[in-house]
Amino acid sequence: MLVVAALGGNALLQRGEPLTADIQRENVKVAAKALAQIVKAGHQLVITHGNGPQVGLLSLQAEAYNAAESYPLDVLGAQTAGMIGYLVEQELENALNNNRPIASLLTQVVVDAKDPAFLTPTKFIGPVYSEAEAKARAAIAGWDIAKDGDKWRRVVASPTPLDIPDLRVIQMLVEKNVVVICNGGGGIPVIRGEDNRLQGIEAVIDKDLSSAFLAKQLGADALLLLTDVEAVYQGFGTPEAEPLSTLTVAESHALNLPAGSMGPKITAACNFAESGGFSAIGRLSQALALLAGQAGTHILNTTAD
Numbered sequence: 001m002l003v004v005a006a007l008g009g010n011a012l013l014q015r016g017e018p019l020t021a022d023i024q025r026e027n028v029k030v031a032a033k034a035l036a037q038i039v040k041a042g043h044q045l046v047i048t049h050g051n052g053p054q055v056g057l058l059s060l061q062a063e064a065y066n067a068a069e070s071y072p073l074d075v076l077g078a079q080t081a082g083m084i085g086y087l088v089e090q091e092l093e094n095a096l097n098n099n100r101p102i103a104s105l106l107t108q109v110v111v112d113a114k115d116p117a118f119l120t121p122t123k124f125i126g127p128v129y130s131e132a133e134a135k136a137r138a139a140i141a142g143w144d145i146a147k148d149g150d151k152w153r154r155v156v157a158s159p160t161p162l163d164i165p166d167l168r169v170i171q172m173l174v175e176k177n178v179v180v181i182c183n184g185g186g187g188i189p190v191i192r193g194e195d196n197r198l199q200g201i202e203a204v205i206d207k208d209l210s211s212a213f214l215a216k217q218l219g220a221d222a223l224l225l226l227t228d229v230e231a232v233y234q235g236f237g238t239p240e241a242e243p244l245s246t247l248t249v250a251e252s253h254a255l256n257l258p259a260g261s262m263g264p265k266i267t268a269a270c271n272f273a274e275s276g277g278f279s280a281i282g283r284l285s286q287a288l289a290l291l292a293g294q295a296g297t298h299i300l301n302t303t304a305d
Contacts (some may be wrong), residue, residue: 001221002174003038003291005213006268007031007049007284008227012084019057019127025087030285032091034226036290039100044174047088048214050207051080051185055125073156074189074200081106081184088181102179107166108198109187109205115159123158123204124148157203158264161187161213165198175217186210212268215277222278224290225265230283232262232297246298249273269299276301 012024012031039045051196058076071079085104093102121144134152139144146155164170164187173180186205190198208225215223231243232255247255249270262281269279282289282296289295 001291002044002218003044003222003224004046004048004211004215004218004220005035005038005224005226005287007047007088008207008209008225012049012087013053016218019053024084026128028087028091029095030228032088032095034285034287035092036095037278038291039096039179040286041291043291044177045179046170046174046205046220047092047179047181047184047216047219048211049084049088049181049185051077051084051204053126054080055185055204056253057126072200073202073204077188077204078106080187081269085181085184092179092181100179101177102181103173104181105165105166105169105173107170107182107184107187109183109210110163110165110191110192110198111159111189111201111203111205112162112228113191113201115157117159118203121155121157122146123156124153125204126154127157128153158186158206158209159189159203161205161210163192164214164217167192168213169218170214171218183207183210183214185263190245206264208264208268209271212272212279215272216275220277222291223269223272224287225269225279225281226284226287226290227265227281228283230286230296232281233268235243236262244297246300248281248302252299259274266299273299273301283285 011021012027017023058079072299089102089104128151131152134145143154145152151197170180170182186207187210189201189203189205191201192198212223233241233243235241252266252270263282269281279299280290280296286295
């Protein structure tokens with residue numbers, strides 16, 4: 001079975017943890033052990049990952065150095081994909097005792113420069129702030145900000161993925177039974193000009209939506225959206241919260257979840273389920289059980305029994 005596993009931010013950073021190299025590596029070790037179980041069970045694996053905290057931090061560092069010459073988000077996205085890909089690749093090699101080839105690939109993803117998402121930023125990046133600090137930073141740097149739980153964060157445009165120019169390379173690696181780490185941070189956002197040339201653009205593509213698109217393009221059998229909660233919840237954050245083991249596509253859309261959190265995961269899971277694939281959302285540590293249908297929330301393209 002060909003499995004696309006999308007790692008949420010918890011693979012590198014638990015909420016509230018400082019964004020240090022040591023902490024990220026320790027979290028990646030935990031992720032690698034869970035992912036190694038999928039490979040050891042005999043499945044082919046393609047890994048994608050988010051980069052929201054990391055790309056936001058790099059942006060802050062660049063602005064502190066020289067705000068007038070700070071790097072654009074596409075370049076910062078490439079930097080984070082290289083950094084995170086290195087950590088995941090190395091720790092997964094260790095977890096598999098170096099008996100499977102693993103490769104990290106910087107992946108460009110084409111978007112539309114006229115995508116409405118550029119007018120309504122929703123993608124959280126960077127650290128969390130109090131409301132007062134977020135508004136103060138936004139006033140200075142020209143950020144868009146939004147509430148994230150009980151904190152505030154910067155938000156940027158998150159356009160829809162339309163094409164993966166590097167798909168042929170990913171396919172060749174999969175055919176050779178290589179574990180591929182790609183689409184880092186949702187992919188490096190680029191636009192295609194009239195002369196067919198690619199050019200970077202300021203955005204951060206949603207990792208889950210991009211992972212579903214990649215899974216469909218690869219003809220994958222399963223899409224796992226791995227996060228730090230065990231399932232999708234009805235009434236999340238309330239005393240009546242209840243995990244949902246199955247959801248139909250129609251039921252999923254009716255949940256009306258926030259755009260900046262579980263919303264993209266539900267949309268991505270539905271997109272892949274509608275194409276006929278196995279789609280599930282759940283806790284990273286339960287990745288293999290999730291694949292076996294024994295944990296998490298499974299999105300069905302039919303009426304639930």
